[in-house]
Structure formats: structure tokens, C-alpha cells
Amino acid sequence: MKExxxxxGMSCANCVANVExxxxxxxxxxEVNVNLVEELMIVSFDENKTDTGKIExxxxxAGYGAYSLDxxxxxxxxxxxxxxxxxxxxxxxxxxxxxxxxxxxPKWDISTNAxxxxxxxxxxxxLNRHFYINAFKALRSGGTNMDVLVSLGxxxxxxxxxxxxxxxxxxxxxxxxxxxxxxxxxxxxDSAGMILTLVSFGKYLESKSKSKTKDAIEGLIDMCPKxxxxxxxxxxxxxxxxxxxxxxxxxxxxxxxxxxxxASVDGKVIFGSAxxxxxxxxxxxxxxxxxxxxxVTSGTMVKEGFVKVRAEYVxxxxxxxxxxxxTKEAGATKAPIxxxxxxxxxxxxxxxxxIAIVTFAVWFFITKxxxxxxxxxxxxxxxxxxxxxxxxxxxxxxxxxxxxxxKGILFKSAESLERLRSTDTIVFDKTxxxxxxxxxxxxxxxxxxxxxxxPLAMKLxxxxxxxxxxxxGDKKDKALKIAGEAGVSSVRYELKPEDKAGxxxxxxxxxxxxxxxxxxxxxxxxxxxxxxxxxxxxxKDIAIECADVVLMHSDLLDVVRAIRLSQKTxxxxxxxxxxxxxxxxxMIPVAAGVMQPLIGLKLNPMIGAACMSLSSxxxxxxxxxxxxxxxxxxxxxxxxxxxxxxxxxxxxxxDANNYNVSGCECELNANKGEKNMISFTVNGMMxxxxxxxxxxxxxxIDGVVSAVADLDAKKVNIETDRDIDIxxxxxxxxxxxxxxx
Numbered sequence: 001m002k003e004x005x006x007x008x009g010m011s012c013a014n015c016v017a018n019v020e021x022x023x024x025x026x027x028x029x030x031e032v033n034v035n036l037v038e039e040l041m042i043v044s045f046d047e048n049k050t051d052t053g054k055i056e057x058x059x060x061x062a063g064y065g066a067y068s069l070d071x072x073x074x075x076x077x078x079x080x081x082x083x084x085x086x087x088x089x090x091x092x093x094x095x096x097x098x099x100x101x102x103x104x105x106p107k108w109d110i111s112t113n114a115x116x117x118x119x120x121x122x123x124x125x126x127l128n129r130h131f132y133i134n135a136f137k138a139l140r141s142g143g144t145n146m147d148v149l150v151s152l153g154x155x156x157x158x159x160x161x162x163x164x165x166x167x168x169x170x171x172x173x174x175x176x177x178x179x180x181x182x183x184x185x186x187x188x189x190d191s192a193g194m195i196l197t198l199v200s201f202g203k204y205l206e207s208k209s210k211s212k213t214k215d216a217i218e219g220l221i222d223m224c225p226k227x228x229x230x231x232x233x234x235x236x237x238x239x240x241x242x243x244x245x246x247x248x249x250x251x252x253x254x255x256x257x258x259x260x261x262x263a264s265v266d267g268k269v270i271f272g273s274a275x276x277x278x279x280x281x282x283x284x285x286x287x288x289x290x291x292x293x294x295x296v297t298s299g300t301m302v303k304e305g306f307v308k309v310r311a312e313y314v315x316x317x318x319x320x321x322x323x324x325x326x327t328k329e330a331g332a333t334k335a336p337i338x339x340x341x342x343x344x345x346x347x348x349x350x351x352x353x354x355i356a357i358v359t360f361a362v363w364f365f366i367t368k369x370x371x372x373x374x375x376x377x378x379x380x381x382x383x384x385x386x387x388x389x390x391x392x393x394x395x396x397x398x399x400x401x402x403x404x405x406x407k408g409i410l411f412k413s414a415e416s417l418e419r420l421r422s423t424d425t426i427v428f429d430k431t432x433x434x435x436x437x438x439x440x441x442x443x444x445x446x447x448x449x450x451x452x453x454x455p456l457a458m459k460l461x462x463x464x465x466x467x468x469x470x471x472x473g474d475k476k477d478k479a480l481k482i483a484g485e486a487g488v489s490s491v492r493y494e495l496k497p498e499d500k501a502g503x504x505x506x507x508x509x510x511x512x513x514x515x516x517x518x519x520x521x522x523x524x525x526x527x528x529x530x531x532x533x534x535x536x537x538x539x540k541d542i543a544i545e546c547a548d549v550v551l552m553h554s555d556l557l558d559v560v561r562a563i564r565l566s567q568k569t570x571x572x573x574x575x576x577x578x579x580x581x582x583x584x585x586x587m588i589p590v591a592a593g594v595m596q597p598l599i600g601l602k603l604n605p606m607i608g609a610a611c612m613s614l615s616s617x618x619x620x621x622x623x624x625x626x627x628x629x630x631x632x633x634x635x636x637x638x639x640x641x642x643x644x645x646x647x648x649x650x651x652x653x654x655d656a657n658n659y660n661v662s663g664c665e666c667e668l669n670a671n672k673g674e675k676n677m678i679s680f681t682v683n684g685m686m687x688x689x690x691x692x693x694x695x696x697x698x699x700x701i702d703g704v705v706s707a708v709a710d711l712d713a714k715k716v717n718i719e720t721d722r723d724i725d726i727x728x729x730x731x732x733x734x735x736x737x738x739x740x741x
Contacts, residue, residue: 014144089197135150396623
């Protein structure tokens with residue numbers, strides 16, 4: 001079985017490694033993944049060999065807190081704990097300011113001043129004792145983490161200062177005031193407290209930054225109302241309404257959903273009728289009428305009317321919560337790019353401790369100055385930052401997956417998010433993927449229509465350098481017609497269901513990295529065979545199960561968006577890793593005093609602690625930049641100009657290149673006319689209805705092949721098969737009641 005746990009007390013990649021190592025030692029553990037940003041642990045285990053209690057105990061023995069997310073009692077303690085941490089930080093800052101004033105101010109009496117510093121630093125050490133406690137637990141369990149470095153730095157400063165205080169008192173007792181003055185100038189009580197306070201402050205800012213990375217996922221949860229009207233019927237048939245929370249709703253409960261409210265459960269309408277906006281789940285911009293007997297999906301909103309719905313799937317079983325759970329669990333997995341950081345983090349803390357000892361020894365040997373050697377050694381300890389390395393990947397992955405989830409693009413793992421950017425060939429199933437998959441009967445003729453956005457999606461993918469291949473069981477003439485309308489690079493027709501996986505495997509033998517997009521049961525083997533399998537959300541469950549990525553909106557433009565999101569996220573991770581590595585490579589030698597004999601640059605341990613905290617914050621802030629990514633940007637500057645475009649447009653029938661693959665004839669698409677792309681800003685669109693009005697107004701113009709309005713970007717993208725004056729297009733938008741620029 002699989003269970004989710006909240007893990008507290010983690011501060012860096014070493015903490016993640018310690019937790020995973022402790023849990024893996026338990027008999028019956030099959031897989032464990034920990035997400036530092038979400039503080040989430042996903043454990044797969046044999047329930048006949050172990051249980052959640054043993055897992056929680058193992059994590060606690062490793063020096064961290066853990067509880068199952070099903071335990072509501074533990075959840076309630078989270079906020080008071082955060083409030084306590086904030087109060088401790090404020091108190092520490094106030095005391096440290098006073099301590100600094102005493103340490104740096106006039107010394108009316110040397111021994112009294114030193115004793116005052118000791119008395120002031122004690123409450124700071126007590127308030128931040130968790131650093132020492134966590135470090136001790138980590139060392140006891142055979143691991144190391146950031147707390148070990150911080151605690152060592154602070155503890156060394158404290159011990160040396162206690163020695164200095166002792167020597168001051170002895171010197172005064174012996175009448176050696178000059179020696180007492182020397183020791184008073186080298187007390188580090190303020191550094192001992194300041195190191196802990198600055199790191200605590202940095203962790204507080206870091207946690208605030210990390211919380212922003214979770215906004216996209218939390219936004220999904222916010223789509224469900226916090227208070228729900230439940231209808232109860234007594235034995236006489238009298239109905240009463242009561243307001244309850246989402247957790248109180250059970251299967252078969254009847255709930256009332258009125259205008260402006262979102263469905264909190266998946267269920268069936270038993271009374272009333274209403275227009276539902278399902279765009280968040282299905283991507284359909286037009287409201288759908290729901291009447292008695294129709295299904296209602298969680299996360300969809302009533303635009304007009306009201307209904308009574310009998311709950312069928314509630315809580316974790318509802319569609320919306322499944323999306324949230326899938327996204328969070330995917331965030332707990334690790335992308336291959338994270339392995340380098342994990343390997344370095346595993347040896348980072350021991351290596352830093354060794355470097356600090358060597359730094360002290362070298363400086364003491366060269367200068368015979370204990371204070372200089374000691375200061376440089378401590379500075380190495382507190383300036384080194386395993387946090388930045390540990391955060392580089394998970395914060396970007398969390399943001400990227402959260403953005404995808406809000407757009408209806410669900411990645412099942414961090415690995416699939418990374419692999420997607422490396423694909424170069426996209427294989428599409430035809431029915432229900434490139435086409436609508438809905439047969440409309442006109443007399444005796446049935447027609448499977450190409451999706452409105454498919455031509456634009458293919459054009460963008462071809463420009464991005466992807467080869468696009470459509471697979472179909474249709475006869476040659478029909479296959480070529482659909483391929484021409486959709487704009488794919490090539491088509492393979494007259495295929496049997498079992499041929500699809502074979503074609504994918506043959507393409508892989510040619511060295512191509514395959515993204516397979518499909519929606520049916522017969523697509524499952526091909527989806528599983530490809531480097532990345534992508535399933536349309538409206539497809540069959542088995543296809544979705546076999547896929548690495550699920551497109552909830554069943555829109556091929558989401559293929560473009562998913563690839564762009566993958567590219568942007570991995571680029572962000574690489575930036576984070578670069579700056580994390582660069583920071584440590586640059587600052588550790590500076591802290592060790594390498595620049596001191598050259599330009600006289602010497603870092604104080606307190607400055608080192610501040611730099612360490614700042615590096616983690618910068619990594620988080622860089623990841624947050626992903627939130628501003630424009631997945632719908634259609635300009636050429638956003639397309640990889642260096643990619644070799646493999647799509648062959650405007651190929652006539654006489655130029656068609658016939659060849660055999662897995663015994664099935666394959667032919668480049670033919671008779672594809674030149675199409676133009678036009679894009680401009682539209683202001684005034686507020687909802688899905690506005691989007692539809694703008695698109696309909698443009699589609700009424702002769703020569704417009706497709707028109708896709710984007711509410712977020714406030715733009716409309718139009719594809720035409722002839723030259724059309726842009727002013728004519730803008731005038732149509734204005735006539736529909738909107739502003740065009």
C-alpha cells in the first residue's frame with residue numbers, strides 16, 4: 001500500500017537523505033520519496049510486514065517529526081508550532097540587538113561586560129536549541145545535515161568565548177589587566193547567538209518563499225468550497241439544510257449547489273438543472289447544461305441555476321482531489337537531474353567539517369594567531385550551504401508541476417517532466433486525439449472532425465523542431481485528408497491496434513526520443529513503450545494509467561504547453577544548481593581566508609551565516625520566477641530557432657515519400673496549403689463566454705481556419721488560409737463587444 005506522511009524538521013538535502021535512509025531500513029518498505037519543499041513523504045510498503053507507526057517511529061529516531069496525513073490531530077498542531085517559531089525568532093532578534101550593543105559598546109568594566117554577554121546569549125541559545133537537538137539526533141543516527149554545520153559553528157564560538165571569560169576573570173584575579181583586555185577583545189558570544197539567529201531568520205524567509213511555490217497546488221484545493229449546504233430528509237419527507245465542511249460530506253449525501261458555487265464532490269443530479277462551467281477540468285469553454293441524471297464533477301462551477309447532487313465520490317476519491325494528490329505525489333519523486341545534487345549533498349557536510357579543520361590548522365601554523373585561525377574555521381562551517389543544493393531541484397519541480405496542474409497538465413513524476421524536454425518525435429493517435437472522436441451523422445455519411453486547435457498545435461510543434469506523426473487505421477485517402485487538415489509531418493495508415501507500439505519501438509531503434517499522445521485502450525501499449533506517454537483526459541482509464549502525463553483538457557495545444565513547461569522548469573533547475581554550486585565554490589575559499597593575503601578580505605562568521613541564509617532564499621526566489629512563465633506565448637522568439645525543423649510543409653502528392661514501417665505503408669502528408677498566423681491583444685474578456693464570443697466572431701470571417709482566445713494572456717491567435725487584413729479581424733472583435741489592439 002501507499003501512504004503519505006508529513007515530515008517536520010528537515011532543513012536541507014542531507015535531511016531528506018537521512019529520512020529516506022532511516023525508512024528504507026524497515027523491513028517491508030518498497031519505495032520511499034521525500035519532498036523537501038512540501039515536507040511530504042510518500043512510502044510504498046507491504047502492510048503485512050510493517051505499518052505507519054513503525055515508519056513514523058523510524059523518522060523520529062532519525063531526528064525528525066512524522067505523522068500520517070490521515071491523522072487530523074497532528075495537522076491541527078502545525079499552525080501553533082509555526083507561531084511559536086515566529087515568536088522565538090522575534091525574541092532572538094531583540095536580544096541579539098541588545099547583545100551586539102553590549103559587545104560593541106564602551107566597556108565600563110571588562111569582566112562585567114563579558115558576564116552580561118554570556119547572560120544575554122543564553123536565552124538566544126535556548127530559543128534556538130532545535131539546531132543543537134537536530135544536529136545531535138542526526139549524528140546519533142549516523143547522518144549529517146545543515147544543523148550540524150550551524151551547531152558546530154555556534155558551539156565552537158560559545159566554547160572559545162567561555163574560555164575567554166574564564167581567562168578574563170583569572171587575569172583580573174592575578175592583576176594582569178592587559179591580558180584580560182586582550183581576551184575581552186576576542187569574545188564570540190555575539191557570534192554564537194547571531195549565527196543561530198541569522199540562520200533562523202533565513203529559514204523563516206525561505207519558508208515564506210517555499211510557501212509561494214505551493215500556491216499553484218493550493219489554488220486547486222481552493223476550487224472546492226470550504227462550507228457546503230447538505231440537505232437532510234427526515235422520515236416524513238421534510239427537508240432541512242445544514243452548513244457543513246468538506247470533510248463532513250459522505251457518500252450518498254445530498255448537497256445543494258447554487259449559482260456561483262463549485263461542486264465539492266463527484267455525483268449525479270437528482271433535482272433541478274444548471275449550467276456548469278467545466279473549463280477547469282475539461283477545458284471546455286462553453287457552459288454545459290446539467291439536468292436530472294447527469295454527472296457532476298468536483299471543481300466545476302454553476303453559472304446559472306441550481307441543482308441537488310447525490311455524492312458518489314467524496315474527499316480523496318473525487319476528481320479534483322485525485323488531481324491534487326497526483327500532483328503532490330509527483331512532486332515527491334526525483335528528477336534524474338537531482339541525482340548529482342544528492343550525491344554531492346551526501347558527502348557535503350563531512351567534507352566541510354574537514355575543510356574547516358584544515359583551514360584552522362593551516363592558519364594557526366602560518367600565523368600562530370589562534371583568533372584568526374579560529375575565526376576562519378568557524379566561517380567555513382557557517383557559510384557553506386547544503387540547503388541551496390537541496391532546494392535547487394524540488395522548489396522548481398513543485399512550482400512547475402503546480403503550474404501544470406492549474407493548466408490541466410498533470411505530470412505523474414518529476415522524471416517525466418524532465419524527459420519530456422528531451423523528446424524529438426511526437427506520435428499521435430488520430431481518433432479522439434488529433435480529431436474530436438465524435439461521429440456526427442449527416443444522412444448516410446459519418447465525419448470525424450479535426451479538433452479546432454490541432455492545426456495550430458502542429459504548426460507550433462513543427463516550428464519547435466518536432467517531427468509529428470499521426471497513426472490511424474483509416475484508409476489512405478481519408479488518412480491523408482485528416483493529416484492535411486491537421487498539419488502533421490507524416491501519417492501512417494491502415495494500422496491494426498497492435499501496430500502502434502511496434503511503430504514506436506521501431507522509431508526508437510532509429511535513435512528517436514518518442515512522445516506518444518493517445519486516448520484509447522489500444523493506445524496503452526504505445527504509451528507505455530514511449531519515452532513519455534501523454535494521455536488525453538477524456539480518454540479511457542487504462543490509457544491514462546499507462547501515461548506519464550495526463551492532459552485534462554483534451555486540447556493538443558496543451559502538448560505545446562507541457563513541452564514548454566518542461567523546458568522552462570529544467571532550465572530553472574539548472575540555474576538553481578549553477579548558483580548553488582557557484583556560491584559554494586566561490587564563498588568557501590573566501591571564508592577560508594584565501595583572499596586575505598591577496599587583498600585583505602576577511603569574512604566575519606556572522607557575515608558568513610548571513611550569506612548562507614541568503615543563498616537558499618535566492619534559490620527559492622529564482623524558482624518562484626517560474627510562476628510568470630507564459631505557456632501560451634506563440635511568437636517565434638519563444639520557439640527554439642536552432643532546432644532542425646523536420647516537418648515538410650506544402651508537399652504535393654507527387655513528392656510524397658512512401659516507405660514501409662512494421663508492414664504498414666507510411667506517407668508524408670500531401671496537399672497541405674500555406675497558412676498564416678495572426679495574433680493581437682483583446683481586452684474585455686472576462687470569462688469562458690467572452691472567449692467563445694470572440695472566437696465565434698472571428699470564425700465567421702471567410703478564410704479563418706482557427707481562432708483561439710487566451711483569457712490569461714488577453715490575446716487571440718488566428719490561423720488563416722489566405723491574406724486577411726488584420727483591421728478586418730479587429731473590427732470583428734470590436735463588433736462582438738471587445739477591444740482589439
